[in-house]
Amino acid sequence: xxxxxxxxxxxxxxxxxxxxxxxxxxxxxxxxxxxxxxxxxxxxxxxxxxxxxxxxxxxxxxxxxxxxxxxxxxxxxxxxxxxxxxxxxxxxxxxxxxxxxxxxxxxxxxxxxxxxxxxxxxxxxxxxxxxxxxxxxxxxxxxxxxxxxxxxxxxxxxxxxxxxxxxxxxxxxxxxxxxxxxxxxxxxxxxxxxxxxxxxxxxxxxxxxxxxxxxxxxxxxxxxxxxxxxxxxxxxxxxxxxxxxxxxxxxxxxxxxxxxxxxxxxxxxxxxxxxxxxxxxxxxxxxxxxxxxxxxxxxxxxxxxxxxxxxxxxxxxxxxxxxxxxxxxxxxxxxxxxxxxxxxxxxxxxxxxxxxxxxxxxxxxxxxxxxxxxxxxxxxxxxxxxxxxxxxxxxxxxxxxxxxxxxxxxxxxxxxxxxxxxx
Numbered sequence: 001x002x003x004x005x006x007x008x009x010x011x012x013x014x015x016x017x018x019x020x021x022x023x024x025x026x027x028x029x030x031x032x033x034x035x036x037x038x039x040x041x042x043x044x045x046x047x048x049x050x051x052x053x054x055x056x057x058x059x060x061x062x063x064x065x066x067x068x069x070x071x072x073x074x075x076x077x078x079x080x081x082x083x084x085x086x087x088x089x090x091x092x093x094x095x096x097x098x099x100x101x102x103x104x105x106x107x108x109x110x111x112x113x114x115x116x117x118x119x120x121x122x123x124x125x126x127x128x129x130x131x132x133x134x135x136x137x138x139x140x141x142x143x144x145x146x147x148x149x150x151x152x153x154x155x156x157x158x159x160x161x162x163x164x165x166x167x168x169x170x171x172x173x174x175x176x177x178x179x180x181x182x183x184x185x186x187x188x189x190x191x192x193x194x195x196x197x198x199x200x201x202x203x204x205x206x207x208x209x210x211x212x213x214x215x216x217x218x219x220x221x222x223x224x225x226x227x228x229x230x231x232x233x234x235x236x237x238x239x240x241x242x243x244x245x246x247x248x249x250x251x252x253x254x255x256x257x258x259x260x261x262x263x264x265x266x267x268x269x270x271x272x273x274x275x276x277x278x279x280x281x282x283x284x285x286x287x288x289x290x291x292x293x294x295x296x297x298x299x300x301x302x303x304x305x306x307x308x309x310x311x312x313x314x315x316x317x318x319x320x321x322x323x324x325x326x327x328x329x330x331x332x333x334x335x336x337x338x339x340x341x342x343x344x345x346x347x348x349x350x351x352x353x354x355x356x357x358x359x360x361x362x363x364x365x366x367x368x369x370x371x372x373x374x375x376x377x378x379x380x381x382x383x384x385x386x387x388x389x390x391x392x393x394x395x396x397x398x399x400x401x402x403x404x405x406x407x408x409x410x411x412x413x414x415x416x417x418x419x420x421x422x423x
Contacts, residue, residue, distance in 0.1 A: 036065070036066050036067060036068040037066060037067050037068065037320055037323045038067075038068040038069075038070060038320075039067060039068070039069055039070070039093075039094040039095065039318075039320050039323045039324055039327060040070050040072065040093040040094055040095075041069060041070065041071045041072065041093060041094065041096075041097075041327060042071075042072055042074045042083075042093045042095070042096045042097060043071055043072075043073055043074070043097045044073070044074055044075075044076060044079070044097050044310065045073055045074065045075050045076060047146075047147070047310060047344075048340070048343075048344065049343060049344065051343070052339070052340060052343045052344065053071060055339070056330075056336060056339075057071065059336075060327065060330050060331075063330065064323075064326055064330075066323075067323045067326060069327065072093070074097075079098075080102065080105070080383075083096060083098060083102075083106060084105075084106070084109065084111075086315065087106060087109055087111030087112070087315050087316070087317070088109070088111060089317070090317055091317075092111075092315035092317050092318060093315065093318075094314065094315070094318040094319075094321075094323065094324040094327070095312055095313070095314055095318075095324045095328060096312070096313050096314075096315065097146060097310050097311075097312055098143065098310060098311055098312075098313055099308075099309075099310055099311075100130070100131050100134045100135060100143065100145075100307070100308070100309050100310060100311050100375055101134050101375050101376050101378075101382065102383075103134055103135045103136075103137065103142055103143035103311055103313065104134065104137045104378050104379060104380050104382075105380040105383060106142075106313065107137035107138075107140075107142040107143075108137065108380045110316070111315060111316055112142040112143075112313050112314065112315065112316060113142070113313075113314040113315065113316050113318070113321060114140045114141070114142060115141050115142060115144060115314065115325075116140045116141045118141075118144075118325065118329075119141050121329070122144060122328075122329060122332060122333075123333075123334075123350055123352075124141070126350040126351050126352045127145045127349060127350055127351075128145060128148050128307060128309075128347070128349060128350065128351065128370050128371070128373060129307075129373065129374065130148060130150075130305075130306070130307020130309070130370065130373035130374050130375045131143075131145035131146070131148055131307060131309055131310075131311060131375075132145055133374075133375060133378060134311070134375040134376070134378050135311040136378070137378070142313055143311030143312065143313050144311055144312045144313070144328050144332050145309070145311055145332065145349035145350075146309065146311055146312050146331070146332060146349060147309050147310060147337075147340060147341070147344070147346040147347065147348065147349060148307050148308065148309035148346065148347040148348075148349065148366075148370050148373070149271055149308050149309055149346055149347060149366060150271070150305040150306060150307050150308060150366050150370050150373055151199065151200065151203075151269050151270060151271055151294065151305055151306070151366075151369070152269075152270070152271070152291045152292065152293055152294060152362065152365040152366055152369065153176075153268075153269060153291065153292050153293070153365075154260070154267065154268050154269075154270050154272070154274050154275050154290075154291055155167055155266060155267045155289070155290050155292065156265075156266050156267070156285070156288055156289065156290075157289065157290045158288045159183060159266045160179075160183070160266070160290075163179075163182050163183055165182060165183070167179075167290060167292050168292065170292060170295055171295055171296075171299040172295050172296065172297065172299050173207075173235065173295050173296065173297055173303070175295065176239075177238065177239065177242070180239065180242045180243075180266070180267065181242060183266040183267070184242045184243065184266075187264050188264050188265075188266060189242075189243035189244050189245075189264055189265045189266065190242040190243055190266050190267065191239065191240075191242050191243040191245075191265070191266065191267040191268070191269075192243045192244070192256055192259050192260060192265040192267070192268050193236075193239060193242075193243055193245045193268075193269060194240075194245040194246055194247075194249055194250050194251050194253075194256065195245060195246060195247035195248060195249065195395050195396050195399045196248070196249055196250040196392040196395050196396060197250055197251050197269065198250075198389070198391040198392055198395060199306040200236070200269050200294075201232060201233065201236050201391070201395060202306050202374070202376070203294060203303055203304045203305045203306060203374075204232035204233075204235050204236055204303075204304075205224075205228065205229045205232040206304035206374050207232065207296055207297050207303055207304050208228035208229070208231045208297075210223060210226050210227075210228025210229040210231075210232065211223050211229075211377065212224065212229075212376060212377055212391070212415070213377040213379075213382070213385075213415055213416075213419060214377075215377070215379070220377065220379050220381060220416065220419045220420075221412070221415075221416050222411065222412030222413060222414065222415030222416045222419075223412060223415075224391070224394060224408045224411045224412045224415065225405065225408040225411075225412045229408065230404055230405065230408055233395070233398055233404055233408070234404070236395070237398060240399060243265070247396050247399040247400055248396045248400075250392065251268075251269075251270070256268050256270065256274070257270065257274040257275075257277035257278045257281070258277070258278075258281050260274075260278045261277070261278045261279075261280075261281035261282040261285065262282070263282060263284075263285070269294065271362075271366070272291055272345065272361075272362025272363065272365070272366060273345075275289040275291070275362065290361065291361050291362045291365040292365055293366075293368040293369045294369055296372075301372060302369050302371070302372055303369060303372075304369070304372050304373065304374055305369040305370065305372075305373045305374075306373065306374065306375070306376070307370055307374060307375055309346075309347075312328045312331065312332065314328065332349055334353065337349055337350070337353050337356070338353060341353070341356040341357050341363065342360070345357070345360055345362060345363045346363065347363060347366050347367045347370045351370075351371050354367040354368075354370075354371070377419075379419060380422065381418070381419035381420065381421075381422035382419060382422070383422055384418040384419060384422025385415050385418040385419060385422070387418075387422075388414070388418050390410075390411045390414035390415060390418070391411060391415075393411070394408060394410070394411035
């Protein structure tokens with residue numbers, strides 16, 4: 001995923017401290033204490049709290065007394081190379097958490113176990129598409145959806161009330177624009193939307209029926225110059241103009257939650273954890289922040305969002321496939337998905353479990369968008385696109401007055417070139 005952007009904020013609403021590994025103290029061999037099968041699991045920093053990890057280990061080992069679980073927490077920085085090296089070795093862990101958009105590059109190497117025949121057993125028909133689709137590669141399922149997080153609108157409830165705006169009634173883009181215009185007066189910004197928030201633009205592209213890149217006959221091509229994507233950029237430009245967000249930087253430069261904390265911003269597009277950052281920087285705003293799903297083109301369909309999150313994979317070289325699968329099935333099953341969603345304010349991996357976060361305003365708003373969420377183009381070459389990120393430069397050029405069609409064509413060519421070189 002590029003989960004760091006999403007989970008880095010959403011983790012602020014959860015417990016920060018994580019154990020480096022489980023309390024299991026077995027040796028380095030294939031069997032744990034008492035002859036049990038030991039499995040090594042890599043989970044990522046901030047994907048679970050220490051309390052949830054302990055609870056899950058205890059529950060799993062009670063249900064599977066023949067399996068000894070050893071969880072090791074990994075850092076996001078440098079994880080791609082570490083996983084690649086592990087998959088190519090004979091000493092890989094038995095289960096690995098990976099960002100949903102990273103699965104394709106690992107599957108391409110042949111280092112992941114094909115789990116296609118397990119999809120029905122795992123309730124795959126109800127998986128969030130934004131987790132399931134990038135977990136598949138060339139028609140086979142390698143990644144099993146674990147949890148999701150996505151952007152919502154974080155808004156000032158007091159400013160909305162003062163302006164006579166009912167946030168729950170905002171269901172369409174037109175209604176969103178109208179409300180934002182009403183909020184945009186004097187020093188007050190109706191919305192703070194930086195010019196290079198390309199994940200938000202991606203949602204508008206998908207709403208229009210377009211995509212960032214398309215594949216024909218095995219060849220990928222940038223698609224920002226399509227009529228659908230151009231309409232999306234036009235809407236982004238209209239929305240962005242209702243605030244004072246910089247045209248040449250993203251939501252991290254400066255951190256948009258810190259900008260909102262200064263008191264003159266009515267809305268930002270962020271994961272719910274952004275609200276925690278706002279309140280931390282300005283305690284006067286505690287209790288004055290709410291959430292609603294990004295609106296869609298019509299009232300009947302919420303806005304599409306980029307679905308960030310993680311999948312679980314099983315390395316082909318694992319010597320304990322059955323035990324590894326038992327772990328995956330438990331952690332992605334109904335009972336533990338509900339507990340994880342509540343503990344971490346995540347969206348569960350299946351649409352049928354959305355009610356698990358009904359009492360969490362931020363997570364429930366995320367779940368609405370996650371039901372129609374997407375992931376970035378499912379090709380190993382996409383990593384090269386994000387490394388150069390011509391989408392950001394394209395957005396800045398258009399917002400600065402450049403011709404949208406010409407700039408979109410240049411960006412599409414750059415995307416095509418990057419995907420070709422990165423595959």
